[in-house]
Structures are given as C-alpha cells and as structure tokens.
Amino acid sequence: MKVSEMGEFGLIDLLAKMIPDSKVNRPVIGIGDDAAAWRSESSLQLATVDTLVQGVHFSLETITWKELGWKSLAINLSDIAAMGGVPQYALVALALPEDTEVADVTLLYEGMIELAGRFDVAIIGGNISRSPAVSITVTVLGGSLNGEVLRRSAARPGDKIAVTGYPGSAAAGLEMLSQDLQFGVEMSTYLRSAFTRPRPRIAEGQLLLKEGVKAAIDTSDGLLADLRHVCEASGVAAKINTNLLPIHPAVARGFGERARELALSGGEDYELLFTGKAEIVERIRAKMEYPVTVIGEITSGKPGEISLLDVDGSPVKIENTGWKHF
Amino acid sequence: MKVSEMGEFGLIDLLAKMIPDSKVNRPVIGIGDDAAAWRSESSLQLATVDTLVQGVHFSLETITWKELGWKSLAINLSDIAAMGGVPQYALVALALPEDTEVADVTLLYEGMIELAGRFDVAIIGGNISRSPAVSITVTVLGGSLNGEVLRRSAARPGDKIAVTGYPGSAAAGLEMLSQDLQFGVEMSTYLRSAFTRPRPRIAEGQLLLKEGVKAAIDTSDGLLADLRHVCEASGVAAKINTNLLPIHPAVARGFGERARELALSGGEDYELLFTGKAEIVERIRAKMEYPVTVIGEITSGKPGEISLLDVDGSPVKIENTGWKHF
Numbered sequence: 001m002k003v004s005e006m007g008e009f010g011l012i013d014l015l016a017k018m019i020p021d022s023k024v025n026r027p028v029i030g031i032g033d034d035a036a037a038w039r040s041e042s043s044l045q046l047a048t049v050d051t052l053v054q055g056v057h058f059s060l061e062t063i064t065w066k067e068l069g070w071k072s073l074a075i076n077l078s079d080i081a082a083m084g085g086v087p088q089y090a091l092v093a094l095a096l097p098e099d100t101e102v103a104d105v106t107l108l109y110e111g112m113i114e115l116a117g118r119f120d121v122a123i124i125g126g127n128i129s130r131s132p133a134v135s136i137t138v139t140v141l142g143g144s145l146n147g148e149v150l151r152r153s154a155a156r157p158g159d160k161i162a163v164t165g166y167p168g169s170a171a172a173g174l175e176m177l178s179q180d181l182q183f184g185v186e187m188s189t190y191l192r193s194a195f196t197r198p199r200p201r202i203a204e205g206q207l208l209l210k211e212g213v214k215a216a217i218d219t220s221d222g223l224l225a226d227l228r229h230v231c232e233a234s235g236v237a238a239k240i241n242t243n244l245l246p247i248h249p250a251v252a253r254g255f256g257e258r259a260r261e262l263a264l265s266g267g268e269d270y271e272l273l274f275t276g277k278a279e280i281v282e283r284i285r286a287k288m289e290y291p292v293t294v295i296g297e298i299t300s301g302k303p304g305e306i307s308l309l310d311v312d313g314s315p316v317k318i319e320n321t322g323w324k325h326f
Numbered sequence: 327m328k329v330s331e332m333g334e335f336g337l338i339d340l341l342a343k344m345i346p347d348s349k350v351n352r353p354v355i356g357i358g359d360d361a362a363a364w365r366s367e368s369s370l371q372l373a374t375v376d377t378l379v380q381g382v383h384f385s386l387e388t389i390t391w392k393e394l395g396w397k398s399l400a401i402n403l404s405d406i407a408a409m410g411g412v413p414q415y416a417l418v419a420l421a422l423p424e425d426t427e428v429a430d431v432t433l434l435y436e437g438m439i440e441l442a443g444r445f446d447v448a449i450i451g452g453n454i455s456r457s458p459a460v461s462i463t464v465t466v467l468g469g470s471l472n473g474e475v476l477r478r479s480a481a482r483p484g485d486k487i488a489v490t491g492y493p494g495s496a497a498a499g500l501e502m503l504s505q506d507l508q509f510g511v512e513m514s515t516y517l518r519s520a521f522t523r524p525r526p527r528i529a530e531g532q533l534l535l536k537e538g539v540k541a542a543i544d545t546s547d548g549l550l551a552d553l554r555h556v557c558e559a560s561g562v563a564a565k566i567n568t569n570l571l572p573i574h575p576a577v578a579r580g581f582g583e584r585a586r587e588l589a590l591s592g593g594e595d596y597e598l599l600f601t602g603k604a605e606i607v608e609r610i611r612a613k614m615e616y617p618v619t620v621i622g623e624i625t626s627g628k629p630g631e632i633s634l635l636d637v638d639g640s641p642v643k644i645e646n647t648g649w650k651h652f
Contacts (some may be wrong), residue, residue, distance in 0.1 A: 028370060032559065033478050034544055035374035037470065040366065044354060047450070048361035049417045049465055053457045082360035091375045093419075093463045124373070131379045132459050137419045139375055141463040144363065145403055152359050188572035233358065 003105060004098035008128050011102065018109050024120035036124035038089060042143025048079035054134040062177035065104045067196035068136070069111025075220065076140040077119060077200035078270040082218040084150040087142040087202065090116060090123045095131030099193070110118045119202055145206055150274070154214035155234035157300040161274035162284075162292050164201055166248035167223045169194035171266020172255055187250040194248075198270035200262030204290055208274055211284050217275035222267045228304050230275065236300030240264075243311040246293040262309070329431060330424035337428065344435050350446035351414045362450035364415060368469025374405035380460040380464055383568065388503035391430045391520035394462070395437025396398050402466040403445060403526035404596040406601035408544040410476040410535030413468040413528065416442060416449045421457030434462070445528055476600070480540035481560035483626040485601035488610075488618050490527055490575035493549045495520035497592020498581055515578040520574075524596035530616055534600055537610050548593045554630050556601065563627030566590075569637040571617040592633070 003011055016031040029037040052058055052072050063071070080087040092112065095103065102176060116123060121140070173195030175181065176188060183191065201218075208216055215234060217226045226238075231238050245263045252259045275298050276284075285292045301307075308316040329337055355363040378384055378398050389397070399416060406413040418438065422431065439515040442449060447466070499521030501507065502514060509517065527544075541560060543552045550566075557564050564574055571589045578585045601624050602610075611618045627633075634642035 004604065026411075029475065034405040034542075035372045035466075035468075035475075036412065037370050037372050037409065037475055040371050041363060044363050045366050045371065045467075046361045046363050047415070047417055047465070047467060049419045049451065049463070050453050051419050051421060051455045051463065053455050055422055055454045055458065079360040083363065085361065089373070090371055091378050091465060093375045095461060096375060125375065127376050127463075128379045129379050129461075130382045131461065132381065133457070135382065135421060135457065135461065137375070137453075137463040139373070139417060140360075140361075141371075141373060141467070149355065149361075149363055151355065216360075230379060301380055 001102045002098065003096055003100045006102050011105065011128055014106065015109050018115060019104065019123050020117070022120050022122035025122040027089065027122060027124040030124045034090065036089070038113065038124065040143060043147045044144040044149065046083055046085045046142040046144060047078055047139065048076050049137060049139045050075045050079065051135055051137040063196050065107035066111035069108035070197050072138050073112045073115050074198045074200050075137045075270060077202060078091045078198065078218040078220065080140055080142045081201045081205035082150060082216050082272060084205045085142045085144050087119050087121050087140050089141040090121050091139040092123060092126035093137040094126065095129045095135040097132060097134065098130055100134065109282045120290055142245045143211060148209060150205065150209055150213060150216035152215065152217050154234035154237050155230050155275040155298045157236055157298050159298040160278050160281045160294045161227065161238060161240065161275050161296040161298060162281050162294045163223065163246070163271055163273045164204055164290055164292055165269065165271040166246050167219060167269050167271060168251050168263030169248050170198065170268040171262045172251045176254065181254070183254055187254060190248070190250045191254065195268065198268065200270060201272045204272055204288060205286055207284060208272065211278040212280045213274050216272055219269045220267060220274050222265045223273060224306060226273055227306055230273065231306065232304040235303045237299045237303065237305040238296055239299055239307040239309055240296035241309050242316050242326060244293065244295045246291065250256040266311045302311050327428045328424065329422055329428055332413040332428050333349065334559065337431065337454055340432065341435050344432065345439060345449050346443070348446050348448035351448040353415065353448060353450040362415070362417065362619060363521035364450065366469055369514040370475065372406055372409055372411045372468040372470060373433050373465065374402050375463060375465045376401045376405065377461055377463040387490045389522050390502055391433035392437035394436035396441045396523050398462040398464050399438045399441050399597060400524045400526050402464045403528060404524065404544040404546065406466055406468045407527045407531035408476060408542050408598060410531045411468045411470050413445055413447050413466050415467040416447050417465040418449060419463040420452065420453035421455045421461040423458060424456055427618045471535060474535060476531065476535055476539060476542035476557050478541065478543050478559035481624045483562055483624050485495050485624040486604050486607045486620045487553065487566065487601050487622040487624060488566060488607050488620045489549065489597055489599045490530055490616055490618055491595065491597040492577065492584060493545060493595050493597060494577050494588030494592045495574050496524065496594040497588045498577045502580065506578070513580060516576045517580065518572070521594065524594065526596060527598045530598055530614060532597065533614055538606045539600050539602040542598055545597045545599050546593060546597045548591045549599060550590045550632060552599055553632055555601065558630040560642065561629045563625045563631040564622055564631065565625055565633040565635055565637050568642050570614050570619065570621045572617065635641045
C-alpha cells in the first residue's frame with residue numbers, strides 16, 4: 001500500500017503503535033496531541049536537530065530503509081554524545097513522496113526503534129508531510145549528567161587531540177557502496193555498517209565528561225573539518241601527526257594509499273574527536289573499552305589553522321578537507 | 327549571492343549573527359556547538375515539530391520569504407498555544423536548493439525573528455541541508471505554566487465547544503492568492519495576512535488553562551477535522567450549529583455561500599478550538615480580548631461523530647472535511 005492510500009492519520013496511527021514504551025523515559029504526553037510533554041530531572045536540557053535528504057545524504061540504492069531509520073536517529077544521538085549528554089526523547093519529521101510504500105516507512109521506523117531502544121530513547125512526536133523527495137528530520141532532546149557539557153570552544157594549547165574508533169571508515173563504506181566495489185564478506189560488512197549504521201558514542205561521551213575532558217565534537221563533516229570547527233571555536237591551532245591516524249584494516253586493505261585521505265577528510269563517521277591534558281587522555285584510553293587514539297596536539301598558532309605532519313615531521317598537503325553541504 | 331557560493335558554514339554564521347539575544351530565554355549554549363543547552367525552571371517540558379514543504383504547503387508565488395519565515399515558526403508556536411504552554415526555544419532545520427539566494431534566506435530569518443521576538447522565543451540551533459525543494463522544519467521547545475497542559479483527550483459530554491477568531495479566513499486567503507482574486511485593499515490585506523501570517527494564540531491558550539479548560543487543539547487541519555481529532559481522542563461525539571460559526575466579514579463578502587464551508591473545512595487558521603463547561607467558557611469570553619464563539623456542544627454519541635445542524639436544527643451535509651496531507 002502507498003502512503004497516499006493510507007493517508008496521514010492512518011500512517012501516524014500505524015507508526016505510533018510500533019513504538020514500544022521506554023522503561024526509563026516515559027512522556028506525560030506522547031504521540032497524538034498538539035505537542036509532546038515530559039518531566040525532566042536534568043537541570044540542563046539539550047536539543048539537536050539533523051536532516052537526511054534523499055539524493056543529497058543518501059540514495060535508496062545504497063542504503064536500506066531500515067538502515068536509513070537507524071542512521072537518521074544515530075546522527076542526532078551522536079550530537080548528544082559530543083556534549084557528554086544523556087539522550088531521552090526524539091521527534092521525527094518525515095517528508096515522503098506520495099507513492100512511498102507504507103511497508104518501507106515501517107522498516108524505517110524499525111531501524112529507528114531498534115537504535116532508540118539501545119539508549120532508552122522514547123519517540124514522542126513528529127510530523128508527516130508530502131514531499132517530492134524523502135527527507136527525515138529528527139530532533140533529539142536530552143539532559144546533561146551533572147549540569148556540565150563538552151563544548152567545541154574549550155580546547156587549550158598543549159591539549160592532546162584524540163579520536164575514538166577508525167575515521168574514514170564511513171567514507172570508505174560509501175565509496176564501496178556507490179562504486180559497487182567488491183570485497184570479502186567480513187570487509188564489506190564492516191564498511192557497509194560504518195556508513196549505514198553509525199554507533200553513537202553515548203557512553204564514551206559521558207566518560208569523557210566524567211574524566212575531565214572539556215572539548216569535544218562528533219566527526220560528521222570529516223576529521224579535519226571538525227577539528228577546524230573546534231580550533232575556530234576555541235581560538236587555537238592544531239597539528240596532526242598523520243602517521244598516528246588509526247586506519248581500520250578494512251580501509252587500509254581496500255583503499256591503500258587513499259586510506260589516510262579518507263581518514264582525514266571522509267565525513268559521517270560520527271566518532272568523537274576531543275582534546276584534553278595528556279594525563280586525562282591517557283586515563284580515558286585505559287578505561288574506555290572502545291579504541292581511543294592520540295593523533296596530535298592543540299597549539300597556540302593562528303586560530304583554525306591545522307598543520308599536518310608526516311612521519312618524519314615534514315608537512316603533508318591534502319586536497320579535500322571536508323564534506324560540503326552546498 | 328547563491329547559498330552554494332556562500333557555503334553551509336558561511337550561511338550559518340550569517341544567520342546566527344542576525345538572531346538577537348532574548349532577554350527572557352538565554353541558552354547556556356546556542357548556535358555553534360553540537361547541541362544547544364539551556365536551563366529550564368519548568369517541571370513539565372513541551373516539544374513540537376512541524377514542516378512546510380515547497381509545492382505542498384506553500385508556493386513562493388503566493389507567499390514572500392519573510393512571511394514564510396513567520397509562518398514556519400507560527401505553526402509550531404500554535405501547537406504550544408494549544409497545550410496552554412510557554413514557548414521558549416526554537417531549532418530551525420532548513421533544506422534549500424543550491425541556487426537559493428542568500429538574501430531570500432535572510433528574509434526568511436527576518437520573518438522568523440520578528441515573530442520569535444514577540445514571544446521571547448530564542449532560536450538556539452538548527453541545521454542547513456541541500457535539497458531539491460525548499461523545506462523548513464521548526465522544532466519549538468517550551469514549558470508548562472503550572473505543570474498542567476490542555477489535551478485533546480479531555481473533552482466531556484455537555485462541554486460547550488468554542489473557537490477563537492474567524493475560522494476559514496486562512497483558506498479564503500489561500501484561495502484569493504492562488505486564484506488571484508481581486509478584492510479591496512482592506513479585505514485583501516486581512517485575507518492575505520490570515521494565510522501568510524497566522525498569529526499563534528499563546529496568551530489565549532494560557533488563559534484557557536488558568537480558567538479551568540482541559541481540552542483544546544489548534545485548527546491546522548480545518549475546524550471539523552480538528553474537532554474530530556478531539557472527539558476521537560476523548561471518546562465523545564459533537565454537534566455543531568453551523569449558524570453560530572463566526573465568519574469574518576471579509577470572508578462572507580468575498581466568498582458568499584462558500585464561507586460556511588471554508589469555516590468548517592479550510593485548514594491553517596491556527597486558532598484554538600476548545601471545550602469546557604458553559605460557565606468556564608462564558609468567563610473566558612468575558613476575559614479574553616480576542617473573540618471567542620460557542621459553536622456547539624460535546625455529546626455522548628459515537629466517538630468521533632460530528633453532527634452539523636442548520637439554523638432550524640436540520641442536518642447539514644458537507645463534502646470536504648479537512649486538509650489531506652497525502
């Protein structure tokens with residue numbers, strides 16, 4: 001059945017029934033009123049919004065509806081992770097062509113609900129519109145653990161720069177999918193998942209905050225572009241030792257010499273990039289189960305300027321420095 | 327200059343600089359970090375999201391960019407009004423074709439900022455994406471006055487049904503604009519404004535709550551369709567005396583016999599439709615500066631069923647009963 005046959009209200013009813021009750025976050029008013037309402041015990045409220053647009057951020061030829069549901073929520077949870085916060089509620093604004101299959105929309109919701117369940121996030125509202133292309137705008141609301149947050153503007157000269165996971169994996173995955181590159185099962189599973197099912201680093205963000213880190217961002221635009229956001233907001237510069245970049249074996253094997261460029265400039269990894277004193281970063285490396293790698297240092301140079309150094313300390317040039325939205 | 331020439335980050339910077347500080351609602355972290363953060367003193371948080379899509383909800387041939395900015399925020403503030411709440415913060419997700427003029431986007435923001443200022447709403451974040459068509463998704467966050475809210479599900483048999491303002495005015499305005507109907511200056515100004523610059527009934531919603539009203543909705547889908555939402559959510563029926571419908575003189579003069587149909591079925595008025603005991607509704611009529619009209623009564627009939635009665639009590643048939651999104 002097409003969404004045009006079911007109608008807006010029928011579709012809203014169907015989707016609302018799919019959403020399980022959260023044991024942790026129970027709204028006072030969920031889907032079905034003019035606005036959602038909930039009681040919050042957090043002194044500091046957090047909110048973020050992000051959109052995925054068909055033909056710009058995704059193609060239904062390379063991502064499944066279920067993966068798309070997961071990803072559309074994940075990219076927002078990742079913003080809460082980058083604040084060290086606790087995600088609690090989500091609002092979902094869907095724009096759908098009228099010939100969209102209802103079954104596909106339920107798959108989208110399945111993917112979203114699966115991820116929401118992992119972090120006790122309750123979907124409490126939203127909106128459905130007709131539109132020439134599919135677009136999914138998710139708002140995530142949350143709170144801070146202790147009234148504090150990680151900020152882009154808190155990097156200080158002398159801080160170590162560290163990143164979680166393996167930057168460049170999502171861009172490698174996108175390249176594999178869009179160019180139909182053929183790899184072994186294990187390798188292609190990793191690369192596909194890196195692009196289509198990013199894992200928001202919620203627990204990791206909270207650990208950073210607890211251990212005394214002040215500055216963080218999630219890597220959505222690409223490591224270099226996001227580091228530049230931090231440096232500009234903090235009024236500092238940075239140097240990166242490119243030989244320290246943690247490259248996943250699947251990316252190294254599949255993309256050879258281009259792996260480093262993907263790690264620096266590939267977007268959509270949704271890992272955490274953070275800075276902090278060496279001893280704090282070391283303590284986090286020891287405590288975090290997920291990999292953390294120190295890749296450089298904050299300096300007092302020209303605000304926003306990033307120097308890339310090769311293994312011998314000589315400067316590296318790189319062309320493409322981030323995902324452009326226009 | 328086109329937005330593609332300015333780039334996403336340049337455009338965000340430009341728009342962020344346009345936003346004045348709110349004297350009432352000051353975020354801890356506004357535009358420019360991964361998420362926005364604010365302290366809330368309200369025990370009950372409210373959130374709503376709504377989207378306007380080019381070619382579906384608006385045409386740039388009949389609405390200016392500035393009006394569009396106003397309206398995209400207004401429709402969300404109206405949802406908070408329908409809860410009796412206090413709007414505080416807004417997040418704006420814009421999707422724009424790459425050849426959109428930067429000047430037009432700043433006009434859009436001017437309209438939004440003008441309305442935000444009237445209610446001390448602070449724009450604290452958002453997102454800009456490329457897209458084949460313009461779409462604007464606004465999330466509004468707020469709080470409740472006293473830990474209570476107006477609900478769709480609280481209408482009870484015997485309640486009077488009342489509506490603020492003049493339903494059908496927005497639909498009449500849309501018809502005038504899209505069919506290029508020619509009226510006098512005063513009349514066309516009223517009709518245009520009804521469609522392009524709806525006034526969210528924030529103070530009115532709060533008054534309803536204070537005076538003891540429990541059930542309300544805003545009229546976005548059309549009076550009949552929205553009354554049906556209330557009846558379904560409350561498990562009640564309703565009868566409407568169509569001769570009591572408050573028709574604005576401009577609609578009566580311009581649309582004659584069709585005025586009643588526009589009042590019942592025309593969408594996008596963003597007035598408040600509410601129910602309550604006769605004495606409460608009378609008290610509100612006396613206190614509210616803005617017009618309130620009793621148009622019928624909640625009954626204990628089949629849930630969701632609405633009877634339309636003519637001046638002599640005979641049943642009225644009407645074809646079109648609400649705005650369909652697909």
